[in-house]
């Protein structure tokens with residue numbers, strides 16, 4: 001039997017029962033739409049996490065003041081900062097550590113001309129840019145000599161620039177941080193969101209000494225809030241963690257059985273865990289959506305079974321005028337596949353449209369990949385064939401006289 | 408037996424029902440040569456339809472042999488049987504058996520769908536045959552928009568579309584009034600005489616049987632008479 005006339009037969013059968021055909025397709029539409037939408041949301045989340053992880057810098061440790069209890073809760077934070085810029089300096093000599101940046105931070109009001117903006121100011125050293133893998137998009141970073149002499153210079157994040165400067169080039173301008181003048185030496189590249197959803201570009205960097213002595217003087221007095229350290233390689237992470245602990249315990253004169261007054265956190269491992277969680281969430285979304293696809297497939301099988309029973313006489317007539325079993329099988333399979341593919345097409349469009357709406361209305365990132373569309377297409381065809389096969393075979397194997405006599 | 412369109416040897420058929428085994432055909436031996444026009448008559452339940460269905464390869468006998476054109480049908484597989492039904496046999500039913508959602512033209516071309524004809528070829532063949540049946544202007548009509556006689560003529564056109572050498576008709580006029588029945592019989596007679604198509608037809612009416620050239624009478628699953636049909640005057644009188 002020729003394909004063209006087969007399509008015509010299938011079309012006749014489907015248009016004869018428009019409402020039912022539509023309802024069956026609806027099952028597929030919802031299934032495929034849900035899969036495409038859920039994959040888009042899941043992959044959007046994954047994309048965001050990966051983006052933040054790659055913006056974080058690699059092989060990172062964060063060392064915080066204060067110890068850890070067995071439950072993992074940090075004790076006595078803030079009250080007496082125990083880390084110093086000298087601790088950071090000492091870490092640079094460890095062979096497993098590539099770069100170290102101390103951090104003394106606080107929030108401050110920034111003023112430029114008539115504009116003002118509240119943001120987080122970080123006192124650190126030039127190696128911070130290495131540790132965080134961060135570049136300067138215009139101007140220059142401050143230098144080690146700025147750190148030594150505690151000059152009032154600042155590097156601005158893009159969000160700060162956007163809020164303080166209209167169309168001006170900020171480099172070379174003077175801003176006021178907590179009412180003292182600072183020279184803007186450079187502007188940082190865009191970093192985007194961090195893993196916990198903070199805007200990393202809403203920040204200002206100043207020399208750590210400037211922060212300690214001039215900006216947050218009373219608060220820090222030679223100590224820093226935390227230290228960021230980068231291991232030389234991913235393989236060196238375990239050794240680096242031991243080295244950091246040993247070095248700090250020794251420098252803080254802690255005896256064997258006293259608890260540490262600091263905490264070393266493996267940020268890269270944390271990030272990996274987050275990425276893993278997101279991947280699992282993404283897969284779960286897809287899996288849940290797949291169930292509706294399966295239900296859609298069962299709907300097709302159900303309708304095809306009804307259809308075969310209803311059209312037993314028709315099948316008998318076709319067999320009587322010379323249809324082979326294969327012709328009948330293909331006719332019903334084709335119907336099932338057309339229903340599932342048309343349903344899938346509309347479903348994919350609905351899914352993409354839904355993803356677009358989610359993106360616009362809820363400001364959630366979505367990623368639609370070609371393979372998720374191609375996949376749902378293949379799955380739809382497979383479902384059509386799989387769930388259409390049993391009813392189709394049932395039709396094809398009818399004995400002509402039984403089919404003709406069927407009332 | 409080569410040269411014979413139909414040849415059956417000791418054809419038996421029995422049905423197994425809840426009440427037990429009931430034999431319906433009890434050893435039918437029948438030979439129909441090319442170009443014959445045979446009418447089968449007999450009381451209701453005597454096994455005529457059962458026999459016709461076996462001849463049309465729609466059903467199978469319990470035992471015995473059936474040869475079509477010398478070919479033993481019992482050894483053919485499903486596809487070969489489908490080919491036989493498609494190309495060699497045209498079946499006309501009492502209840503027309505048209506597909507209700509297809510137009511007259513599409514109904515007529517249905518066998519062509521399964522013999523691999525192209526769509527334009529299907530259209531012209533179907534139109535030709537509808538015209539031959541005097542239904543040229545009805546080709547776009549659905550079955551339920553036509554009278555019984557017209558539907559039966561569509562069904563005959565469908566049976567003819569693949570130029571079969573055998574037409575089997577089980578009470579083709581059973582649902583029609585006398586005048587329309589005669590129209591149908593005139594068509595079949597013409598097919599038999601000018602296209603030399605072999606025809607086997609079942610009927611309860613002697614005047615319909617009188618169109619045939621040979622009469623076979625069934626009683627209780629057996630042939631009790633094989634000879635001349637009733638004289639034509641039965642028809643003239645009606």
Ligand SMILES: Nc1ncnc2c1ncn2[C@@H]1O[C@H](COP(=O)(O)OP(=O)(O)OP(=O)(O)O)[C@@H](O)[C@H]1O
Nearest residue numbers: 422423424431449450451452453454455456457458
């Ligand atoms: N599928 C079946 N199962 C059981 N018995 C059947 C079946 N089909 C037919 N029969 C029986 O076979 C016998 C012959 O039936 P058949 O239809 O061949 O009769 P017929 O000669 O065509 O009668 P009519 O003139 O009424 O059409 C009947 O007694 C019928 O009950």
Ligand SMILES: [Mg+2]
Nearest residue numbers: 455456457577
């Ligand atoms: Mg009968």
